[in-house]
Every structure is written in C-alpha cells, then in structure tokens.
C-alpha cells in the first residue's frame with residue numbers, strides 16, 4: 407500500500423490545520439519520531455497549508471543531505487526568521503542563492519577558519535578557568551549549583567568575548583563590564599526572547615488568510631520590540647568598535663568578530679563579495695553567532711553531565727582517564743584534550759542521544775526531486791530527525807543505552823559523513839562552526855570532570871533532577887534545571 411501514490415506515506419491531514427494537531431509543540435522531534443514508527447523513515451505531512459517531508463533514517467538522511475543536497479539546500483522563509491535576520495541577510499536563514507554562497511565563503515574563510523578558531527583559544531581557556539573558579543565557590547555546598555544556568559552564562563560570556571571583545575551590560579543606558587554576581591545580562595534576556603520568537607507559531611506562515619491573528623495575539627508587537635532592542639544593542643557595540651578601530655592594538659589583543667567584519671566593510675579589497683558589506687549584514691551575522699553558538703554548546707555539557715550522573719560506571723571511567731593522565735595538573739588546556747579518547751566518545755554518545763538541534767535547521771526543496779521512488783515537490787518544508795536517527799535500532803545496538811564504548815573501536819564521527827550521527831547536519835548547509843563548538847564542549851566538560859567529584863544535592867529526588875524531559879525551543883534543553891554539588895578533587 408505504501409507505493410500506491412507518488413507522495414510519501416503519512417497521516418491523513420485534517421482540513422485547514424493539516425497534521426498540526428498531531429505534533430506536540432514542546433517536543434516536535436518526539437511526536438514526529440512516533441509517527442515515523444508507523445509511516446516509515448520518509449513521511450509526508452501538512453503543517454497548515456505547508457507540505458512537509460520528515461526524514462527519520464540514516465539512509466534517507468543520506469539521500470536528502472548528500473545525494474540530492476543541492477535540491478534540499480534552501481531554508482523556509484518564516485516571519486520570525488525573516489525579521490530577526492534583517493530579511494535573510496544572515497547565513498543560517500538565507501535561502502540558497504548566490505548571496506548565501508558568498509556569505510558562506512566569507513564566514514568559512516574569515517570567521518570560522520581553523521586559524522581564526524585558534525586565535526580565540528586564550529579566550530576559551532581563560533573562560534574555562536573562570537568557570538572552574540566560580541564552581542569552586544560551591545565546593546560541597548549542600549544545595550549544589552544550578553549547572554544549567556552556570557553553563558549558559560559561561561557560553562554566553564565566551565561568545566560575547568569572541569564576537570564583541572568583552573561582556574557588555576546594557577541596562578539603564580549604562581555600559582559596564584559584567585560583575586561576576588550578575589547572572590543574566592540584558593543581551594541574554596533579549597536573546598532568549600529572540601529564540602522563543604524564532605520557534606513561535608505564526609499564523610501568517612501556515613494560514614495565509616489568518617495573518618491578522620498574529621497581530622491580535624501580540625506576536626508581531628513582541629517581534630518588533632525584540633528586533634528594535636537587539637538592533638540598538640548591536641549598533642552601540644558597532645559604534646564602540648568604530649571608535650576603537652583607529653587606535654593601535656597591543657600584540658596580545660585578539661581581533662573579535664566585529665573588528666574583522668568592520669575591517670572588511672571599510673576595506674572592500676579584503677574580500678571578494680559582489681555587494682557592499684553594511685551594518686545590517688554584520689548585525690544579521692551577529693544574531694546567528696549568538697543564537698547558534700550559545701545554547702548548543704551549553705546544552706551538550708548539561709546533557710553529558712546528566713547522562714554521566716545516571717551512569718556512575720561511565721563517570722568513573724572518564725574521570726579515571728583524565729586523572730590518570732593529568733594527575734598533577736590543575737587545569738587542562740586544549741592540547742591536553744587531544745589525548746582524551748574516552749572523553750571524546752562520551753561527547754559523541756551525548757550528541758547521539760541528545761542532539762541540541764534534534765530536527766537540525768529546517769530545509770526547503772528548490773525543485774522537483776525523486777527520493778526512494780517518491781516525488782517531492784518544490785517548496786516542501788523538510789525536517790531531518792537527527793534525534794530519531796540517533797536512536798534507530800537499524801544503526802545502533804541497544805540504542806537507549808548510554809554506552810560511549812560503542813565509539814572507541816568505531817570510526818563513526820559527527821563530521822557529516824556518517825549519516826547515523828548528524829548533530830551538525832551535513833552537506834552544503836552543515837554547521838560551519840563545528841570545530842569551535844566541539845572545542846568549547848570538550849574543554850569545559852574535561853575540566854568539570856577533572857576538578858570536581860559530583861553528587862546530587864541532599865534531599866533532591868534523583869529521578870526528577872536527572873530526568874531527560876525537554877524544554878520547548880529551537881535548541882533542546884533539559885526541562886528541569888540540573889542541580890549538582892561539586893566537590894573539589896583531592897590532589
């Protein structure tokens with residue numbers, strides 16, 4: 407019966423809403439996984455009026471992300487994405503076009519090259535030292551520390567220093583460096599709202615005649631307000647950099663991302679773009695860097711710690727690996743991490759079970775395409791369910807078990823060639839900053855495990871603290887914040 411029509415099988419859509427009622431907005435990857443168990447690894451749905459394809463096996467992911475990559479290389483143009491990306495002047499949400507190709511080249515050559523990522527090494531190492539010092543204040547503290555919050559603030563500060571040169575605070579028209587006691591900056595609050603607005607359901611995207619509902623609900627107002635406030639912040643940071651650009655930099659000072667982009671804006675000979683770089687291009691790229699770079703890395707570390715607390719055997723083994731090799735060291739640097747093969751397997755196993763972007767970033771088809779005998783039309787919305795693929799028994803033995811050993815003797819990696827493990831996607835639209843993300847995760851996790859022994863706070867319910875339910879949002883965070891007690895390692 408599967409092959410009677412040329413469109414992939416899928417649940418019958420209802421009039422107007424299509425299959426929207428079958429998807430839980432707080433964990434769409436989970437609803438789609440359940441549906442795919444019934445309808446198969448290539449499934450069609452209707453989200454309102456939008457024809458949608460969902461891919462849930464490594465074989466089908468390879469078809470979409472490798473064999474037919476070009477036809478699947480565009481992105482849908484949703485209202486929230488358009489507004490916050492300065493009408494798609496960014497990299498992540500720009501449709502596939504000559505413009506996107508030029509932007510991608512600029513980012514790969516100038517912002518995310520291995521040389522550039524290396525230039526940020528002192529910033530990463532310094533921030534990890536600060537993180538360990540901050541956690542030391544909670545040494546054996548009986549209520550423990552909120553690791554979800556601490557890791558989010560760590561990655562936010564790190565990205566601020568890489569992108570803006572320092573951590574700014576924008577409250578009450580004041581700009582001062584952030585004191586360690588302050589937890590959430592104005593920028594962080596705005597970015598949280600921006601992230602919520604990116605995943606918000608817009609009636610105008612799904613029901614062209616019902617766009618007015620977005621106005622009545624107040625989502626358009628929220629979008630405008632967040633856009634304006636973020637724009638103001640970006641502009642102030644850019645102005646600050648313009649003032650400093652003329653001043654000579656000392657040898658130790660690392661050029662941050664705004665410095666690099668402003669230099670290219672002022673001297674067009676530094677790049678080969680066919681258009682003039684403007685402030686709006688810089689702001690759109692900043693939005694990508696903040697939204698893609700902050701949450702993802704902190705989510706992975708929190709999931710890894712949750713999985714390790716649930717698996718004391720693995721926790722013990724990974725700590726032994728680190729401490730046997732580096733017993734006398736207080737702090738591990740990025741060279742030290744290279745020898746930690748079991749730690750690297752723990753990170754891979756975490757990303758198999760808890761990919762921070764479980765449905766990757768949605769794609770859109772550009773032309774007619776035939777996959778597995780089915781016809782896929784242009785302008786179809788495409789989700790690749792990396793979460794379901796990481797748990798597919800066809801590819802993984804005992805998929806639900808957290809067992810990093812599975813990677814010790816296997817060459818399976820997350821670099822986009824093995825379609826059973828694709829936390830960074832694959833093909834043309836694959837994450838261009840994978841190296842930066844992985845370095846941040848490995849370095850911070852290794853030091854958390856090296857410096858401290860971890861236990862649950864007294865009186866906390868283990869089932870609740872270590873459960874694996876997720877929060878709604880574009881990045882998959884643990885629903886209940888992770889509280890743990892760090893106990894300084896005895897040296």
Ligand code: HEM
Nearest residue numbers: 498698699702763766767829830831832835836837839843
């Ligand atoms: C460890 C953390 C990270 C994970 C798991 C991750 C994951 C992803 C995924 C799944 C995609 C979509 C791939 C696709 O469509 O096939 C993506 C795209 C992207 N990521 Fe990452 N990412 C991470 C870190 C970062 C960082 C640190 C940055 C920037 C500082 C970044 C910037 C981007 C950008 C700009 C895109 C859009 C690429 C395009 O559409 O051409 N990511 N990432």
